[in-house]
Amino acid sequence: MTLTVDQLSESELLERIFPRLHAGSSMLLGPGDDCAIIGAPDGRTVISIDTQVQDKDFRLRWPNGYATTGFDVGWKAAAANLSDINAMGAVATAMVVSLTLPGTTPVDWVEGLSDGLSAAIVALGAGACSIAGGDLSAGSELVVTVAVTGSLEGREAVLRSGARPGDQLAVAGHLGMSAAGWALQESTKTPELYTQADRRAADHFNRPWPPLAAGPAGALAGATAMMDISDGLLRDAARMAAASGTSLDLDADVLAKQASTLADCAQALGADPLQWVLTGGEDHGILATFPAAATLPAGFIRIGSVVSAQANQPAVTVGGQNLRSVVTGAVGWDHFAV
Template structure:
């Protein structure tokens, strides 16, 4: 098996660029793709929105998990694309291109890099962003695998976090809690049989799916929006602070998402825990599902969104059934984030 240390940078590029170039034939904004000093895109209509995000080995993923499952290049590529595409969608924008910086360890198999490229391109296609090009990037060597993606999109008017109004409904498109359940299963070293329900949780952690089209389609009906990358409570708090409002989440409205992770909670619950509490905890605080959390007038919830709470009054707090929930969600630097 050839590894990164066995080939040159040009040979690595030759291994995966055909996958990228094949995907780019569907892009209608890309004038010049990989191969020159810069990419050239035609983004003249509307406003341009940009975002960037990084995945780092042993911080955001493990090559081999405690339960024995392996993270493939396809998994890393899919997730890297999704987390950036979701940010674009959360602005009410349409993804137009991705730029990717990939750092590889010397022992990385060349096939891993090819799978990574397939994961990126197929994540775009599967989630409705087939015209989003991969227009360039960088390739380097390091002591751990790391990938940074910059995404560019376009919109007429962006949907901000700061537009929520008292009386609005809090609504959600996509899913919450499932990726957190999947992470717990991956980190669970005990012996257990994978069922369709447990596999779906792991799939949500390794290859999350975001309702990308809902962002742009519903943008004109929404007053505020962001993607749920760090947990429902933490991200709702960002809308609350930006909009200077209080938000109350209805726990009963979350029951469909709680039901999806109940089997995993039953398996992962420690003797001192309650499985029902753990399932709700994942839904309230688990990140990386990349659903879209938004606010809108209470009498016009957009198609594809479900009402899960309301904006109650001026302030900056988030409550669940009127009460403060102690845990908030994921933070890279906060030791007590969960």
């Protein structure tokens, strides 16, 4: 018989969760008191927060039969937040987690979520980051909220507003891979029929792998602007362009090469892989700009350039073309428009 959350007290559930949480070197006082204490030797703290809501950000069971595990949700929650810290050129120091759980939630699903959070921190290379505590509450649907703090370690934060005409535009991480995984799980192609390429895409969607070494490396290499790619390349590029008062022109040939790596998945689903590259969300890579003469650090590839905004209207173009000539439908993820 499956043990569920409503068969335990809050204290009993926490006793199962706490031993599973990763403790990094930054934590001076961990779970158990009203607050945790985290060291901040730099004297500055960067902070971000992200929420995943059942049936909005994840499904417990997908149309193709895939069952989302607690481990998947924990991993993705950690990865999304670590990516935001990374995009500032910082290093994560601590997380706190808020869980809203229906009483019928299996206890092992919650334990899996705890394991997924800790496993992602270690595997992604953020071992200094501690899971310092959080909050539990009951509700009608699963909601996982993670807040994360980070240290700039003596560097200046790299903002999305620093792009300048003449800069190189570059990315670190995958483009469109997560969108391919999402499309697979929304399809009728069951996991048993996945090809190796399908499996890679599905794994990237369920357990993203942000390039955490790239953020600090980009900052050290002189990046003028950086941001996390979470809502799709075009939507996030438009945000960088607007913040910087510039326009960004993407290299159509480089994007086509990125799309070619997803061609097998796309063909089986009758999809256009270029649309995944341009508009797919949750890749959690980094979009960055560097001075024209800068050598791009390991992990970054050049995908375009920064140009002056025409008539003071920041924009994103692909090979000089307006987006509507290359994009079908929405240009990226919007929580309130889907």
